Amino acid sequence: MTPMVVIYHSGFGHTEQIAHCITAGANRVADVQAQAMSVSDIDWAVLSAAEAIIFGAPVYMGSVSASFKQFMDDSSRTWFAQGWQDKIAAGFVNSGALSGDKQVALQQLQTFAGQHGMVWINFALQPTGTGADDLNRLGSYSGLMTQADNEAPEHTPPKGDRATAEAFGQHIAERTQRWQRGAA
Numbered sequence: 001m002t003p004m005v006v007i008y009h010s011g012f013g014h015t016e017q018i019a020h021c022i023t024a025g026a027n028r029v030a031d032v033q034a035q036a037m038s039v040s041d042i043d044w045a046v047l048s049a050a051e052a053i054i055f056g057a058p059v060y061m062g063s064v065s066a067s068f069k070q071f072m073d074d075s076s077r078t079w080f081a082q083g084w085q086d087k088i089a090a091g092f093v094n095s096g097a098l099s100g101d102k103q104v105a106l107q108q109l110q111t112f113a114g115q116h117g118m119v120w121i122n123f124a125l126q127p128t129g130t131g132a133d134d135l136n137r138l139g140s141y142s143g144l145m146t147q148a149d150n151e152a153p154e155h156t157p158p159k160g161d162r163a164t165a166e167a168f169g170q171h172i173a174e175r176t177q178r179w180q181r182g183a184a
């Protein structure tokens with residue numbers, strides 16, 4: 001069994017849509033049990049039991065949102081005992097602008113995983129183009145990037161970003177199982 005958690009903050013529902021796409025993609029892999037978890041409803045025991053934790057936040061003012069940062073700070077209790085050491089980690093960020101300084105937020109997540117002694121997984125998916133239906137249209141490799149227009153989360157981020165998120169979830173799940181097999 002490979003339990004995984006996609007933990008995220010979403011102020012207006014866009015990042016939440018992507019969290020659910022990642023979870024669905026991870027659950028395509030046999031023996032994976034992935035669940036999405038909002039930082040407004042954290043179950044620390046479930047996080048502790050996970051083989052992989054995928055962190056996700058919207059970009060607010062060039063940074064992960066304050067609510068996600070609060071979760072990061074609260075995790076210092078786990079950090080003291082290095083309770084997440086050697087778990088698989090990955091990250092995703094969603095913003096309004098095409099750039100929106102997403103790389104800064106993604107690097108915050110990567111550094112955060114490093115502080116916990118986790119094993120960061122990158123995302124090797126070659127972009128198929130830069131249109132709304134394309135895979136990895138924003139060309140991000142160190143994690144997943146998505147972009148939402150100023151519309152309801154049912155309509156944006158676009159179809160390509162959602163498909164990319166599913167592929168990302170599957171990619172992380174497969175690497176997690178590879179890591180598990182190596183440890184056996």
Ligand SMILES: Cc1cc2nc3c(=O)[nH]c(=O)nc-3n(C[C@H](O)[C@H](O)[C@H](O)COP(=O)(O)O)c2cc1C
Nearest residue numbers: 010011012013014015058060061062095096097100
């Ligand atoms: C307080 C605030 C700050 C924001 N700062 C940025 C920013 O720095 N760059 C950007 O591209 N978008 C920025 N946005 C837009 C959000 O990233 C965008 O609307 C995103 O889809 C929100 O995701 P959510 O619905 O999951 O909260 C900001 C939005 C808010 C509310």
